[in-house]
Amino acid sequence: MAWRSSLYALLVVVALLTLNPTPTYGQPAPSQANFISIDCGASKPYTDPVTGINWVTDANYTSVGTNVDSVPGAVAFSNNSEYSTLRFFNEPRKKYCYTLPVTSNTTYLLATTFYYGNYDKLNKPPIFQMAVDATEMLQIDLTGPTYANDAMRREYLGRTAVGAPTLSVCFYQDPAALQSPFVSSIELRLLDYRTYETTWLTAGNFLFAFTRRDFGGDRILRYPDDAFDRVWNPWSVPGLVKVSAPSPVIDTFGTYIMPPPLVMQTALTPPTLGPLVLSYKFGSATLPLDCAVFLYFTDVSLTSTATSRIFTVTIPGPFADQPSTINIFNYTGGANKPVVYFWNNMTVTDTSVITMTPISTSIDPPLISGAELFAKFPALVQTTDIADAAVIESIKEALKLTGWGGDPCLPIPLDWIGCSTAKPPRVISVKLANYNLTGEIPVDFGKLTALTSLHLENNGLSGSIPNSLATLPALTELILYNNNLTGVVPTGLTSKPGLVLDIRGNPVCNCTRVDNIAPASSPKKSNVGIIAGVVGGVLGVLLVVALVVIFCVCRKRSKAKRDKLTELPTNQFGNGSTGTSGAGGNMDKNSQGAMAYSLADITTATENFKKKIGEGGFGPVYYGKFPNGREVAVKVSDANSRQGVNEFNNEVQLLSRVHHKNLVSLVGYCQDGKTQMLVYEFLHRGTVREHLYGSPLALQEPLDWKTRLDVALNAAQGLEYLHSGCTPSIIHRDIKSSNILLTNKNVAKVADFGLSRLGPEEGGASHVSTMVKGTAGYLDPEYWSTNNLTEKSDVFSFGVVLLELLCGRQPIDNTLEDRSQWNINDKVRRSLQAGDMDSILDPAIKNAHPNMDSVWKVAEIAIQSVEPKGVHRPYMRDVVKELREAIQLELGHSGAYTSDYSNNSGTQFQGRRPLNLQTSAPDHSNASLDSMNFSETFQQGPHVR
Template identity: 35%
Template sequence: MEQLTQRRTMAAPLWLQLLLCIVAVACVLQARAQPDSKGFITIDCGLSEEMGYVDNATKLSYAPDAGFIDADTGTNHIISPEYVIPALAKVWYSLRSFPTGVRNCYTLRSLMPGLKYMIRGRFKYGNYDGLDRLPVFDLHIGTNYWHTVNITDSKDAVFVEAIVVVPEDFMQVCLVDTGGGTPFISGLDLRPLKRTLYPQVTPAQGLVLFARLNFGPTNETFYVRYPDDPHDRIWRPWGDKVMWTEISMASGVQNIANEDLFEAPTAVLKTAIKPRNASGNLEFTWYPVPTPKDPSPGYIAILHFAELEVLPNNTVRQLNITVNSKPLYLYTSDIAPDRIYDIALYNSGAFIRHSNYTISINATANWTLPPIINAAEIFSLIPTTNLGTDSLDVSAIMAIKAKYQVKKNWMGDPCVPKTMAWDRLTCSYPPGSPPRITSVNLSSSGLNGDISPSFANLKTVQYLDLSNNNLTGSIPDALSQLPSRTFLDVSGNQLNGSIPSGLLKRIRDDSLDLRYGNNPNLCTNGNSCQLPAKRNNKLAIYIAVPTVLAVIVSVILLLICLLKRKKQGSMNNSITPRNETMTTNAPGNNVCTDSSLQRLENRRFTYKELEKITNNFQRVLGRGGFGYVYDGFLEDGNQVAVKLRSHSSHQGVKEFLAEAQILTRIHHKNLVSMIGYCKDGEYMALVYEYMSEGTLQEHIDVGSKCNTSRLSWTERLRIALESAQGLEYLHKGCNPPLIHRDVKATNILLNARLEARIADFGLSRAFDDSNDTHVSTDTLVGTPGYVDPEYQAMMQPTTKSDVYSFGVVLLELVTGKAAILREPVPMSIIQWVRERLAQGNIEDVVDSEMLGDYDVNSVWKVADIALNCTSQMSTHRPTMTDVVMQLQECIELEKAHGGGDIASHRFYSGSSSENPNLRYDAYTTNQSTNAIQNNTTFEMEHNLKRVPTMATGPSAR
């Protein structure tokens, strides 16, 4: 007995040790699944060891990929022995392939939302499967296409790289089977970047690496990467001893502190090339690589220049740069490389698309020394505008997936793209808003355990089927709090207890169809699942019929009285319910319609409906003279903005009715749309389409804190044109024509695609252009800085009043300044621009945030249009039709300069959670030097070739 007791006493520590070992392994795996102290994530895909390793050359820690991908997803492999060579780094030996599933994804977590990250995938086929079948497949970053991997040789070691903004605290990298062979991956790297680096990268646009070249190293295996480059970019040596002479310096070149947008490392900048022919120039050419998504991709080039030679007195090295013989419009004068600092030249928007691209670095007319270049990066552009599923829905469904270990095709984004949406999920796709999950069918899916509380976080689910599983526990009452749910099936499980009272109430209200049969332990306690007895139908009829008749008679008498009291046409000052008619202020005419009477097609909301769609007016978007504007969601998931009139508002029924009557009748793509209205007793509200990017002013205002990037010139041009088209419609396309009377930057709203909409029609007035061009008023309305001086003097607004105000908006777009400048002294933007343009220098006027990326001619022309619009005399101002035509000419100038397709140059994602500080005033009517060699020999872009006749890489000339 004593011996037995001793054995038990000794056994306890052994079990404890085993348990501690399990916990330790779990902790290591968890730690490996997180970024290291630098924020780096470095993954060796297909690594079978539970522990990672440290690379000898870079000293970076490599983790196995098990912590980043679903268990039992894909298979691990080792490349064939004939492809293992001494110079090959360990990360290239193993890989993971994905023979099943259309989409398989890695999830990288603990990231910083809104930060820029460099993501790099490694691929070496190495005939791992013995089939010698080279695959072709796609890569996606989240919901956006990244690259098509096309392996052309079993020995190739290829990496692809992108820089993107990460909107959430995680990133998914997905391999997509396109029918060209089994997708696989050898390694995956993630590196955080400073927000200031690579300004071309925005939430709507990413960069895909084509080439990163280090000019001048004499050793062709001299690859520069971490730690020489703190960001772990891989710089490929590039030279041509026949064409170019290498130059170098022992000491390093510096970056400009806090101002360098690219931070090229010293190990790269200390070498350069110059032409062997002292009178020659430097040229390199590349050919675009088409993809299924972009057959003719545009490119961005970043060129680095630093003087490495001590120049004798009276010598000059000056350069200018051309792309396909056209100047690179970034600086107005030629550049001279600096002895101390790196000078980086770049383009913000893609070059005009060509069959090939040649960058030429030429000496200027004043040269005494030939040109040089130290390094270059070339990127293609990818849009990152595809909206992923609503983040709350994603969190909920991911928790459900983890709890029940769902083994379906639940990889990547649940709803996007539609062709890869998760099995047995249905989604809605509201325009301009993230998709929402509306239906989940997990019937007969082998679910075990209780009903996850995460189901209650799927706020827009209308259909939930959990039948025929092994669910236990009770039905959570939280399910009754979901307003969208109309069908719930929990039958065929092992649930117990009773049906929550909230669900019983929903059943009684006919807002829920609940099925709960075949749960042996459910509803075993008396009347716990019984619904209130239905009333006797006949008795109900006997009671209801007389009551209804009495009400009808009363209503008829009341209507007769009301009609007698309103025979002066006072119905012009009210909003009628749906299916009633509305007339306008001008007899015989109506606003922008073909008949004199128009049925009101907009939805009429009750106040209780507004409470429901705004979640009891929970989130305020903005406030103005009319009252607060609230965030809301309709039953179909569409996001809306609800402007509710405050009882203390100084703007009353008159402005409310004016805007409502106009918005029910005008329909144009550049005018904000009204979804509906509410006139419920003392409550009055207007329901608008949701404009996720807020007002134009927020994107150009120097003091705005809610923007991480400014609008490019091409975007500003497009917004200007769209706004002008909206105003032209009011002036020419409506009958009778409309004068807006409050055109300003806060009344121009932007949606997720940065498309402009004119908003706020509470001050608008109609006029009869057959007799006159103005409206007589007794009250001056508008916003200081935008008001037409003639209107101020004569109290007679005209269409030219809108033209004047729009001219001020154009000046704001050009300068990035407000309509009224406050420092050093208050001054109109019109006067400020006129004084500087009189000296003939547009650079003194243009917004510096555009970084010189514009065609000077188009900017001059827009400034000229704006000044014409703001002429003191209305007769000297153009019409909005003229303004539209001239702005279209400006866009053609910018396209010729290299602005590309302005209509789709750059877009935003548009989720309200991405930019929570955007205001909605327009809705509210105012107011490193060791070289890394052996282990990185194969870390190069194999789409770069040194043979000029190859169609996929830069060639020296």
């Protein structure tokens, strides 16, 4: 029958060697030589006492994410020790990948499991995406009731590409959910390339295991019963009876699929001669599906003959009118011999059935031992251009970026790569600014023939600029400023038409080589003079341009603009603040820039660095005092610091020219070899953070409500000056309570400008595209997800600081004994939506009986400031205005409670009222309490640099 070859492929039992022998009772467990079993989050390798699987940690397969070594409720799964740990991913990057070694052109089974177990105490199971190499797999959605107390297991069959040494398994946030992905385990089983041989299973295609059934089985089977650790679920069908082989051992057979003997030992069959019907119903939301189905049969009767059991099999799909006829005995040569059929074109709907009908001469009814149903998912996806992908791998190795795994462009690109829409996609841009890169620029960049833009600024790259960059045909932008590049710029770059080349801040010579110049008496002397003049002129112009671009020229706003802001009289500020607008606030008298100090000067002032007063991302901070009596704080670069020369230069350049009473003044700096030091005015009262929590000052010198209001206004005025009083504006990028310092009169000043960036020019773009940097808990979620930095990014961070001032709690806290995680945005938003101020307000505030209208006003502006989308946040000028009004309310407070904020007894703080998000600020009326709290992405994690 010629149609049979196109309808299905018959796998007959043959005596072939296989990768692993199928286990049977009394036999040793099959080999795990081709297993990779990763218990994600585990601290050490171990052998599971129940299954015998040898689990390893994920340390050798990924370098991103955070381990959770105890997932609540996992102890109930005695057969799944891997559920007890997990790794979650909340770093500010787009995707997180595991890299697994594989053999090329080989079939593999990939299984991933996800057991939430409420590990983060948020009761919010996440939704996120998973990808294998360039292909996006089914969404991981754990929000349904099925996974409240159970795990999700996803199994895929795939084929590695020819020459592929690795396989990437990646996770990334669903754009609509923005929750941290996590994974409990990853299992890779390398199979013989003929395993599950179908015309569909080629490199780049996948079969997703929808169901695997053991008909007549009485328990779940996995390794060691299944040599590949597939999970077989016992299955019974109403109206069918179970039959078993008389012998406990089914003959070991050598097909490359190899169902376990225990599956083939039992079967289901009708009690009388008649059809056997199997139903596949999955719900209309996922259907119809193009599937491949594998059916397993064993004639368990020892008395069967060639005419005992003959039946036709009809499957749903395009060939449903051409049923297949199966005679198990003829194919196997006797009883207890398994046979396997598979169909590659089965269409499953919510009414699909597989029907097995005995022919008229059959003595016994049909039977079935097992079945596997796979969705053909997804269609073939082309990876990034093979040559480009290979070059990116080489560049990652050269620049020590090996923690960035996965396909460069698909299904989403790496954070620092831009890709074309061509098929296959090409790498058209690389933006590795501020990545702390060292070493030389890899010459392999010259092999990215579609590259149009290369950004490597603000790193520590050395050596010369590779000549290979000049050969890139499409290159229009090469940005290399602020590195340690030397030598001469290749002439192919200096003469390349239309190329934007920026090499400021490097020792490199941007000139054309002039070789074999004639002696002075030669007639060519005039040409030499012309060349020298041209070169000198070019260098002069470049120097001027560099100075203009690097430095921002801050100016006082006009008095007319200042008068538009509502100001408080000077005598209303108890902390010495003048109450002037940040846009036109008092500027320091010394506006001549920072002074350069010698190492001897600094050593003398600090008494050989005797008194350490702090520690930051740049390095330790020491107290110093100059001979003229001026007290200073000296930040000394740490060799292990993740900040470096770029942040140092950035801070010196900005603070030398930015002066405001609410910005920490830079007194000077020192560069001695590799040692870099920043000298600031000394502020006696330390940081706001120290007065709120985490320091003895929080108990000895707590900040009262009025002082907190003044502190908030001072800091807001400093930020307003940066945003509105400088052209172009300056975006701080790292606002947090530890970067706001206090004078001995509690005047607040914003500090630490190492990560600051110049904002967009007036009339230009609305944002600056840059690598995400900042501190977990304070990062603007919109900036994190888009790399688009705006002034509203500072507003978000400042909103978190306002919440800290209200609550006296840090933004995120995973140190509590019950392991619960405090997320200040989420907690405050829920509480205020319910009108409950009592549960979140710092006891140091409520015990002093503040004016509650003032408290609520600050809460309102704080919640608006931490809206997920920047368009819903106020500008800093609006924040300043609201804080002034809050101070006016507090100053007018008599100290007595009103009935609105007390209970019937008049003794217990309540403070309940509806939260009003309506303000006079433009474009903010649609702010919603139901908005997703993006900052939950940063529940844990270090200072991002």
